[in-house]
Amino acid sequence: MKVYYRNSGVVAVPGLNSAFLSRDVLENLGFARLGEDVLIHSTAVIVDCGKISLGSRVRIDPFVIISNRGGVEFGNNVHIGGHSVLAGHAAVRIEDFVGISHYVGIYTSNEDLSGRTLSHPTVPGGDKTTRTASISFGRHSFVGAGSMVLPGARFAEGSVLGAMSRISRPMRPWTIYAGIPARRLLERRQDVLAEEQKYLASLKALR
DSSP, X not given: OOEEOTTTOEEEOTTTOOEEEOHHHHHHTTOSEEOSSOEEBTTOEESOGGGEEEOSSEEEOTTOXXXXXXXXXXXXXXXXXXXXXXXXXXXXXXXXXXXXXXXXXXXXXXXXXXXXXXXXXXXXXXXXXXXXXXXXXXXTOEEOTTOXXXXXXXXXXXXXXXXXXXXXXXXXXXXXXXXXXXXXEEEOOXXXXXXXXXXXXXXXHHO
């Protein structure tokens, strides 16, 4: 059950103790694509909505910041935990069933802090970068709380980055990484693929 507040443009979702933007508000923001059952918390800050494509059953929690000039493409069943940030100049692609935990930083650009240039967002022409590269998250990949994902990171299907870790390179499918910099730890089970099929079948049965 969803209870809409008439004047605030937010929707209360029982059990979550939170207020998410109503469908009408979401449609007026001008996203490139807007799927079904999208939950975006009213405290989230999203810049350039026209560059953001949202699949169905996407949930963006409180205080998330999305300010990525290259755009962001969300698949289906994607969750972005509270206080996470997506920023930079290159594109971010997030496929189906991806989970981003709380306080995760996803940056498609690195600033030049060597002292050679003035790198500051308040100074015209001062936004200098040392590296810009797209970031992608394959299906069923996951990022643990407090981790940092840097330009060039590639999450293969089922790959996981543990909490408080840092990655800037491609990862192997169905493998768990952790550390600073992240190192490969162990293989991950693929039982979720069978569970995915059951879940998708249940969705079809509801239609």
